[in-house]
Amino acid sequence: MAVGRLPEHGDDELGGGGIVAEINITPLTDIFLVLLIIFMVTSSAMIESGPSVQLPESGATSSETKGVVVTVDESEKIFINGAETDRGGLSQGLREAIATAEVKRVVLQGDRRVVLEEVVNILDEARSAGATEVAIAATRKP
Secondary structure (H helix, E strand, O other): EEEEOOOOOOOOOOOOOOOOOOOOOOHHHHHHHHHOOOOOHHHHHHHHOOOOOOOOOOOOOOOOOOOOOEOOOOOEEEOOOOOOOOOOOOHHHHHHHHHHHHOOOEEEEEEOOHHHHHHHHHHHHHHHHHOOOOOOOOOEOO
């Protein structure tokens, strides 16, 4: 911002040194663009935690996904909130995840090809680990 004297009567408009007050918005625009990029990157990282699985289809689905997410992929690898665990560490991992979660719900995301016995075992472990609710994730039928 430049400051000068006010033009007096008879001063040449180009030669008179009037007050020039301008706001440079370039740095502000740069900051907004950087914040936008950070938001886009973190939001996509939050959505895609854990392996991708082909969920079964259902006519009545809910969009409630708060809680501990247990994912079982087609090769029967087990993930708790995106972190891989084995069958032996499932109980301890569920106890720790449920203890720190604000909603004591376990959402099971199982691939379509997962054997029902494995699903029942995981849901039993979730109940014994302290889950007050269990849900099975599905996609809505078209």
